[in-house]
Amino acid sequence: MQNITRLSLMILFMAVASSCGDTTKKDGSLSDKKAQLEKLKTDKSKLDEKITALEKDIAKLDTSAAAQQKPKLVALTPIANQEFKHYLTLQGNVDNKSVSYITPTGQPGQIKAIYVKQGDKITKGQLVLKLDDAVAAQNVAAVKQQIGSVKAQLELAKSVYERQKNLWDQHIGTEVQLLQDKTNVETLENQLKTIQANVNAAQTQANQSNVYSNVNGIVDEVTAHVGETFNGNPLTGGYIRIVNNADLKVTVTIPENYAGKVNKGSKVEIEIPDVNKSFSSTISFISESIGANSRGFTAEAKAPSNLNLRPNQVAIVKILDYTVPSTVVINVNTLQTDEKGKFVLVAAKENGKLVARKREVVTGELSGDQIEIKNGLQPGDQLITEGYQSIYDGQLITTTEA
Template sequence: MQKLVNIGILAIAVTFASCGAKTDDGTLAAKKAKLESLKKEVAALESDIAKTDTAAGKEERPKLVTIDTLKPSGFTHYIDLQGKVESVNVSNVTPRTQPGQVKAVFVKTGDIVSKGQVLLQLDDVVAKQNLRAAEQGLGSLKAQLDLAKEVYRRRKNLLDQGIGTEVQVLSDKTSVDSYESQLKSAQENVKLAQEQVNFTTVRSDLDGVADVVNIRVGETFSGANQIRIVNTHDLKITTQIPENYLGRVHVGSHVKVTLPDINRTIDAIVTVAGKLIDQDSRSFYIEAKIPSDKDFHPNQLALVKIQDYSAPGAYTVPLNTVQTDEKGKYVMVAVTEKQKVIAKKRAVVIGELYGDRIEIKSGLQTGDHVIVDGYQSLYENQLLTTDAR
C-alpha cells in the first residue's frame, strides 16, 4: 500500500512539473524547487501512514514458548503433617502390692532388659514372716487332719464290729470334712503369702530398654514414673488429623513417613483411626505401624504424608499455567493452523492441587501442547515458535 501511495504522489508531482514546463511563468530552477517541495510532502505523508497503518509495518515476530505434550500421568494428593515415633508397648513398672522400700536396684537407664528380668528387690521381711506363719498353720492343719482321719477310721472299724454308735462315727466324719476345708483355705493362704514374697522382686513385663530408672536404694517404690520400659522393636507412627479430613483418612490409608534426622522414608498403612474429635485441637488420632530398625527411636520426629486421594489416569499441569478470565479457568496451548503455530485458550475444569501440580478434570486431552513457559501475556492466535520439553 505504501508503494502505491509513493507512485501516486510521484505521478502527480511529475504531471504537475510537466504542465508547468509548458508555461512561460517558471524557470528551470523554480521547477526544481517545486519538485523538491513535493518530495518532502510525499516523505511526510509516508511517515504519517507508517505511524497509523500498523499492517504496513514489519511482519509479526513469533513469540518463543516452551511446551509440554500432555499425557496421562496420574495424580495423588497427600495430607502433610508432623508426627512422631512411639512404642506400641510401654510399661510403667509399678509394685504389685503396697509400695515398698528398695533394697537393691539391678538396672540403670539405657539398659536392655528382657521380659521377666529382675529390676528391683524390695524389703521382703514382713512378707516372708507372713509366709512362714501361713506355712506353719498349714502344717498344723495337716497334722490335725491326719489325726481326725485316723480317729474316723478306727471308730468306723469298731462300728463295723458292733462296737460304738453311728453318731460318733458321723461326728468323726464331720471333723475330717471340717479339717479338709480348713486345709484348703490354709493352702490358699500359703499361695497368697508366697505371691506377696514374689512381688517384692520387681520384674520387667516386656522386652525393651529401660527408658527411665528414677529410683535408688532406701527409697520407697510406688511406681510413680520411677521405672519405664520401652519396647523398641514394636514401633508405630502417631499423628493428629484435622477433623475436615475425617471422611478421607481411615484404616488402610497409605502413608509415607520421612524421618528427617536420619534421611529415611518408609511406606506404612494406617492401622488405627480414632473416632473421637479432640475438643481443643479439632483433630483425631491415627497410628501406623513401622518395621523395627536400630535407627528408629521412640519420640523421634516424623514427617507424615497421608494419601487421601488418587486418580491413576489423570492429567496434571503446573499450577501457574492455569489462568483465569471472565469465563473461568483456562490454559494456553500451542496448535498448528495453516502451517503456523499459534496460541489458543482452552477452558478447563480443575480438580485437586498438590505441590506445584494441579489435576485437570476436563478440557484437555492426550497430545495437547500445553504452554508451560512464556504463557504470560499471550493472546488468542498469537504466532509462536516452540521449544519442547
Template sequence: MKTKIILFILTIFWISCGKQVEVNAGLDAKLKELETLKQQHAAISAKMDSVQAEIIRLDPSRGIRPKLVTTATITPEGFNHYIDLQGTVSSTNTSYVAPRNGMGGYVKQVYVKAGQSVKKGQLLLKLDDQVLRQGIETTRTQLALAKNVYDRTKNLWDQNIGTEVQLLSAKTNMETLENQIKLQEEQLKTYLVYADQNGIADIVNIKVGELFTGMSAAGPQIQIVNNSKLSVNIEIPENYTGKIKQGATVMVEIPAVGKTFKASIDRLSQSINPSSRGFTAECNIPATAGVKPNMSAYTKILNHSNSKAMVIPVNIIQSDEKGKYVYVLVSKDGKNIAAKKSVVIGQLYDDNIEILNGLNAGDAVIIQGYQNLYEGQVVENQQ
C-alpha cells in the first residue's frame, strides 16, 4: 500500500514539470517577438526623424511648432461711453410748511398726523392768537369811542359849531382804527396753518404747546411730500465740466426696488459747489410704486456714442516705443502668422475700448494667446 502511494506522488510531480517546461517555452517566444518589434519601431522612428530633419533643412519654417491662438473678427458695432455716478431720488413737490405770520407761535391745536393724506388748503395747525385777539378788542373799544367823537363833532359841524379841522381829525382817527381792525383780523388768519399742496404729511414733528416756526434743530416740523413728480439729483465732479450737456441720456437704476428708467438731464447747474467741488444735474423720472424720496440711485450719463465703432477688449492692447498695437492673424505662404498693427484708441468703457484708427472690418484680432507673440510668428487658430 505504501509503495502505491509513493508511485502516485511521483507521477503527479512528473506531469507538473512537463507543463512548466511548455509554459517557459511559450514565454520565451513572446519575449523574442517583442524584442523584434522594438527593434523595428526604433528603426522606423530613426527613419522618420531623418526624413523630418531633411524636410526642416529644405524648409526651416516647418520646424517651428505653431502657437495656439483665438481670434475675433472685427465688425462695426455701436459703442457708448457712460459716466457712472451715484444720485439721490427727490420729490419735485416737497413742501416745508412754515407759519404765515413770519414769526410762528405756540401751538394751540394740531389737526394732522404723520402719514396722513392732506389736500391743498387743509387746516393743519392753530397757533395761540390770544394776544392778537386782545389787541383787536382794545382797538374795537377805541373805534367805538372814535365813532362817538366823530358823530358828535359832525352834529356840531352841522350846526356851524366847531372847526373843519376838528371834524377831519375825528374822521381820520375813526377810519384809522377801522383799517387797523381789518389789518388785525387779517393777521388773525395767519395764526391758522394750512397745507399748500396735495400730498402726504411725511413729517409732523410738532405738539400742542410747542413753538412752531417751521424749522427746528431736528429739521422741518411739518413736511408734505407729493410723489407724483420725482427726480434724481446727481452730484458731478468738476473735472466733467463741459463733458455733460443738458438733454444728455441718463440710465437710472433704483436698486432698492429693482427699477430702471431711461431719462435725460433736465437741469444742469452753472456753478461749482465749493464744498463738494462739483455741480448738480437733475433728471425727472416717472412716479412709480415703491420709489420714494432720498432713495439711492445709480446713474449712467451718456457722453459719447459711435454707431459704427471698431471695438476690442482693452486687455489685448500692448505698447512699445512706437505706441499702441494689437496682433492680427494673417495668411502668408499658406501659413497663418501673427502681424502687429498699430492702433489709435478712443474711449474706454467697462472692458471694451474704441479703436479710432488702425483696424478694419474683417480683421481677425488675436484675443487669446497674444502674450509673448512676435511679428511673423506662426500661429494656429483654435476658433
C-alpha cells in the first residue's frame, strides 16, 4: 500500500518538475509554444490515467478507503435524437439589383439646369436635367423658315397650275405648259415634305436636351454640376445615380472549397446587425467562376422590400450546407480528448450505484456550441453535462435527484 502511494507521489512530482522545467526555457516561437502545450496535455492525460489506475488498485487493496469514498455531484442530460443543421457563416453586404445611371438620349452636352437632388424620389419619365439647346433651337428655327418660303412658292405654283388647267379645259394653251405647271407643284410638295421631316428631326434633337429618368427609384448620388459637359458615364465625368430599394439582394463571397456544398436554392438565414433585423431566403444566383484574388465564388440571395434596408449594409449570411433529420447532438463543452481520441462521460448503474463511465465517440459537424455524434452514444444514455471535469472513469457519482 505504501509503495503504491509513494509511486503515485513520485509520478506527480516528476510531472510537476517536468512542467516547471519546460517553463524555464526561452519563450521561443508560437509553434514552439503550441508544441509545448500539446506535450503538457499529453503528459497530463498519461498522468491522469496512471492516477486513475492507482486509485482503482488502492480501492481494491484498501477496502476502508472505498467505503469512505464520497460520490461526486454531477448533472445528467438524457440523450435523444434530434435534427442537426450546420450553417456556413460568412459576412456579406446588401446590394441593389436595380442601379441606373442617367444618360442623355443624344450627344453629350453642357448642363443648363439640374432638377433633382440626392435623396429625391423620382418616377420613370420624370425630367432630371436639361442640357444647353441653343444650337438645336437655332436649327429648328432655320428649318421652319424654309417651310414658310416653300409653302408660299407652293401656293403660287398651285394657283398657276389651276389657271393653266382652266385654259386647257377651254382648249387654250398647250399641254406642255400644263404638264410643266403640274410638275412644278409636285416638286414643291415633295420639297415641303422633306423640309417638314427635317423640322421633326431638328425638333427631336432639340428635345434630347431634356434628360429623363428611365426608372423609378431614389436619387442616390449627384456628382454632375451646372456648366459641366454631361454624358452620364461615372468613369469619365459627373453622373446621377438612381437606385430602387424595393429590389435588393444580399451578396456574399463563398470560399472555393464549399463549391460542392452550396447550390442554387440552398436555404440561408440572414442578419443585418446594424438595424437588428433578420430574414430567411434562398440562394438565387451562383457565379460560375472562382475569383483570382478572393479564391471564392459569388452567391446572391433576394432580400424583402419591407425591411427598409439600404445598399452596402453589412449582412451576416448563414448558409445551410449540411442537415441530418435525426442524430445524437451534444454540447461541445462536454467533449474531452486524450491520446486515444475524443470521449464523453456518461452515468451507468452498477451494483446499485451510479458511476461515471468513459465513452469514446466519433464526431461529425460542429455548429455553434452543438456537435454531431455519429457513433458512441445512443438515445437514452445519461450524459454528464456538469461536474465532468473533475471525475474519472469508474468514480461514484450522484445527482440532486438521487
